[in-house]
Amino acid sequence: MSDRTACEYKIDNDFIKCSHCKNTYFFKGSAMLNTAGMTFLGLDWANRTAITLMCENCGLIHWFGKAPIPVTT
Numbered sequence: 489m490s491d492r493t494a495c496e497y498k499i500d501n502d503f504i505k506c507s508h509c510k511n512t513y514f515f516k517g518s519a520m521l522n523t524a525g526m527t528f529l530g531l532d533w534a535n536r537t538a539i540t541l542m543c544e545n546c547g548l549i550h551w552f553g554k555a556p557i558p559v560t561t
């Protein structure tokens with residue numbers, strides 16, 4: 489499901505920061521958007537996989553409709 493090691497990610501050339509604790513290291517995962525719940529919310533047009541990044545520090549899960557770029561140093 490998700491990678492074992494946390495990594496920094498970028499979207500549109502900007503580092504992704506946790507919206508809760510400002511941490512920049514995340515565990516990557518994915519989730520299907522095509523669920524009954526998402527259809528109810530009007531997102532069934534997506535019908536694809538969303539990328540999830542779980543904050544390494546506080547565990548908050550961020551959802552992305554396009555793939556974040558891993559930052560390798």
Ligand SMILES: [Zn+2]
Binds near residue numbers: 506509511544547
């Ligand atoms: Zn966090």
